[in-house]
Amino acid sequence: MRFEKIVVLTGAGLSAESGLATFRDQGGLWSEFDLEEVATPEGFVRNPATVHAF
16 A cells, blocks of 8 residues: 555644644643543543543
């Protein structure tokens, strides 16, 4: 298989320039969600639906 084009997505900042919410900026995703609830195995055990929704 031969590909003509390659797209590489990198780093934080990419989302801000494209209009997507960032994680750390004011009003970012971490200000809306508790890190321990959505990004840890323990949070998943407590509430898998919240982790999946995130």
